[in-house]
Amino acid sequence: MELAPCDLCASSEFQTIDNKDRHGQDLDTAICTTCGLVRHAKVPTELELQEFYSTTYREDYNGERTPGPRRIMRAWNNGERICQQVAPLLQSNSRVLEVGAGIGCTVKVFEKAGFKAEGIDPGGEFLKFSRDKLNANVQITNLYDLPKQQDYDAVLLVHVIEHLRSPRESFEHIAGLIKPGGMFYVECPNLQAPFARRSKLFHTAHIHNYVPATLRMLAESCGFRLRKRFGDDQDTNLQMLFQHSGEKQLNIDTDNYRRTVNDLDRSSPLPYHLRWRYVTDRLSKVSSYTSEHLRAKKFVAGLIQDCGAPTADSQPRERRRAA
Numbered sequence: 001m002e003l004a005p006c007d008l009c010a011s012s013e014f015q016t017i018d019n020k021d022r023h024g025q026d027l028d029t030a031i032c033t034t035c036g037l038v039r040h041a042k043v044p045t046e047l048e049l050q051e052f053y054s055t056t057y058r059e060d061y062n063g064e065r066t067p068g069p070r071r072i073m074r075a076w077n078n079g080e081r082i083c084q085q086v087a088p089l090l091q092s093n094s095r096v097l098e099v100g101a102g103i104g105c106t107v108k109v110f111e112k113a114g115f116k117a118e119g120i121d122p123g124g125e126f127l128k129f130s131r132d133k134l135n136a137n138v139q140i141t142n143l144y145d146l147p148k149q150q151d152y153d154a155v156l157l158v159h160v161i162e163h164l165r166s167p168r169e170s171f172e173h174i175a176g177l178i179k180p181g182g183m184f185y186v187e188c189p190n191l192q193a194p195f196a197r198r199s200k201l202f203h204t205a206h207i208h209n210y211v212p213a214t215l216r217m218l219a220e221s222c223g224f225r226l227r228k229r230f231g232d233d234q235d236t237n238l239q240m241l242f243q244h245s246g247e248k249q250l251n252i253d254t255d256n257y258r259r260t261v262n263d264l265d266r267s268s269p270l271p272y273h274l275r276w277r278y279v280t281d282r283l284s285k286v287s288s289y290t291s292e293h294l295r296a297k298k299f300v301a302g303l304i305q306d307c308g309a310p311t312a313d314s315q316p317r318e319r320r321r322a323a
């Protein structure tokens with residue numbers, strides 16, 4: 001099988017590390033033996049990706065065309081966490097762009113925190129919620145259609161890079177959007193997280209899988225330097241804040257390939273303290289699913305009212321005031 005060169009280091013030497021995805025379907029996963037980037041052995045074409053997102057992926061999301069209340073509430077809470085992490089490193093009134101804004105909640109959270117926040121998403125069905133109901137500044141636009149004018153103080157890229165054919169292409173374009181010295185926040189699944197059991201790891205939609213070293217190397221080679229890392233190695237998500245330096249440095253961490261293979265081979269069972277954390281994480285998730293059902297609808301109704309979008313409820317009140 002002829003493999004496309006590694007998007008991080010351009011090497012063509014890969015080692016196959018798995019042949020099933022997390023649902024037991026055939027999926028060849030390979031690791032670059034030079035830099036340790038993990039990806040689908042065969043990177044899908046743009047056409048195959050479009051096909052995938054228009055059919056299979058939609059079913060994974062239960063055919064939802066508009067986001068349900070629980071999804072919205074979780075997106076809002078995630079947005080608040082990200083804003084709490086990133087905001088202290090930004091000047092007030094900074095211009096913030098979220099690429100792949102999804103539902104658009106994070107954009108609205110940043111706006112409410114005092115930033116000039118906007119978001120883009122290529123799909124956009126979910127985006128309509130925050131645009132129409134929360135008055136968020138979000139647009140259906142492709143990243144590559146934004147001109148590289150370096151006029152943003154910060155760009156957010158949350159759970160996007162794992163889906164991309166070429167993360168390098170997107171990082172380089174984003175470098176063209178951010179002011180010198182500006183911030184770039186990236187969040188994606190952490191392949192190194194110890195309780196991601198191997199059989200649960202790989203996902204058809206996740207073309208590239210990152211450990212801390214590969215995400216950092218990629219960003220550095222595209223003109224960024226690591227400013228701050230949030231969370232720890234046990235977190236299921238990598239959360240890294242980079243600063244735009246303009247200096248492209250590809251520093252290959254030569255230990256990363258071996259380290260990543262060893263981490264993935266490490267046999268179960270998990271060490272006790274990790275198992276305990278896994279169990280408590282699962283328990284808090286299970287209990288939160290139940291209470292989410294009860295809270296989410298109320299939460300979203302409050303959000304819509306709070307964000308000042310004209311709704312059926314608020315119109316009569318305004319008319320009363322006018323009269």
Ligand SMILES: [Zn+2]
Nearest residue numbers: 006009032035
């Ligand atoms: Zn590589």
